[in-house]
Amino acid sequence: MNQLKYAWNDFKNNKKMMVLFICVVIVMFLFFTGSIQNVLEYKNDIDKLSILDKKGVYYAVDDTDMEDVDRIIEDEETVEKEISFFNSLEERNIPYYTEFEYAIGDVDGVTDVKEAYANKLFFEFYGFDVYRGRGFEKGDFSIVDGQKPIVVGYELGKVFKLNEVYEFETSEGEVFEGKIIGVLKKNSFFCRANDISVVNNVDKTYFIPINENYKDNKFGISDIDMSLTHMVVFTDDIRTLQNDHDIINSFNIKFYNARDRIEELNKTQRNKLLIIIGVIVIVISLMLVCLWFTFNKIIEEHMKEYGIHLMYGASYKNILIRFVWLVVGVELTSLVITFIVYKNMIILGYTVLLAIVLGILVLIYPYNRLKRLSIINILRNN
Known part of the structure; x- marks a missing residue:
């Protein structure tokens, strides 16, 4: 002492x-x-993205020139062309995942809420853990009409009650009913292949499943563009896939090797x-x-x-x-x-x-x- x-x-x-x-x-x-x-x-x-660090994994980037945007928007067949492209991936068994989101704003005191759309492989790839209820199952990605299953982030679990039905609105302004089937664990997150330096926390996000048949999603041109630019494709023949999309003369989507991006x-x-x-x-x-x-x-x-x-x-x-x-x-x-x-x-x-x-x-x-x-x-x- x-x-x-x-x-x-x-x-x-x-x-x-x-x-x-x-x-x-x-x-x-x-x-x-x-x-x-x-x-x-x-x-x-x-x-989390170690599976991307291998041969045959590519992420999409929208290189469309601004002068071409008006032409693409005015083309009434743009949506149909892109839907056909997505459906062709399913038909040829080319695995891909996509996720896109929109800012919703405040919901019952929870700020910066996001509405996200994602396909089945996205959830299989990231494997989010469920805090309450259940995650999406195969049948959830083939519902055309009726209530849609909704999985919400941890913070939204305080706003939306499990197994309750609520009204939601799509980006096109269409109102639909959604049933809360699950709440994700706190601090669940993912990072996109083209921007893995940014962590996307999903505590304030609710997820809507993307139907396996793209036409049944009733997506508008904005949704289609977002689907494309947030897509990751698993293929050994990216040239053929690139040519297939170039032929439809729509958005100028380019596919880049995910391994190169991760190494960079x-x-x-x-x-x-x-x-x-x-x-x-x-x-x-x-x-x-x-x-x-x-x-x-x-x-x-x-x-x-x-x-x-x-x-x-x-x-x-x-x-x-x-x-x-x-x-x-x-x-x-x-x-x-x-x-x-x-x-x-x-x-x-x-x-x-x-x-x-x-x-x-x-x-x-x-x-x-x-x-x-x-x-x-x-x-x-x-």
Whole structure:
């Protein structure tokens, strides 16, 4: 306890420098914890899309020129052409998934609600876990008339009651009845193949199944365009598929290799990680220099005191413990604030490891300096 009292006196005597040190450590811990969180979230996204990282997986991008948009919209056969294209995929057993959504706004106090349409393979691919009720089944994707099954995100589960029927409105303004069959678990999410750096949380989304026969969906041109531009196709003959769509002379859809996109984003993430590591190393280096300077100042000011302690039986270890208490106090304060901000024990575990390494590095200087102390030299110089 005496060493703790001495450490507290050291802190008060060097208050400005120690407060500055605490602020720097807090900023570094927050930056490090936030970076770890981003890295882990990105890894989770990549893991979910690992099935795309192989040959024969392509995502669609709309490259339609603005001057062609009016022509396509005015063409009364555009919707029929695209429906035929989707149906041809089913007929040739070419697997694909698609999902698109519209912003709905506020629903009974829940803000930023989205209405999403998705086909069967989308749900099989992402495998959302259901909190209550059930997920979509095969028969849900062939209903033409009558009530549509609806699966809602976790937050909307507080608004829509399970097994109750509600009125919904399509993007074309058509009202239909939907029965709530399931509620997804909290923080369910997915990421699109052409933008896997963005996490799409579905807590405030309700899903409507896309009928396997595209004509039965009664989609308008906007829905068709969204279906195309959010589509992922699994095929070994993308050239034929590309030609089939080019022939219909509609939206200029291009198919790109998903593996190339994932590798590109992985490379970007690796570069970001290197930058983060570089920033952390620089901050730690500057902090170590400042703290070693502070500890050197403390040692010089208390040299005579250390000599007296050593003369009366204290060990170098006893004196070093004073510095250990200083470091522990600073790091514990910083860790508590970091936890208050992020509230995630798993991610905080990485920050605790950083704190341990940082503490060891910080104590290297006072350990080496104290180890070289000589009682005779101390008394002679003081």
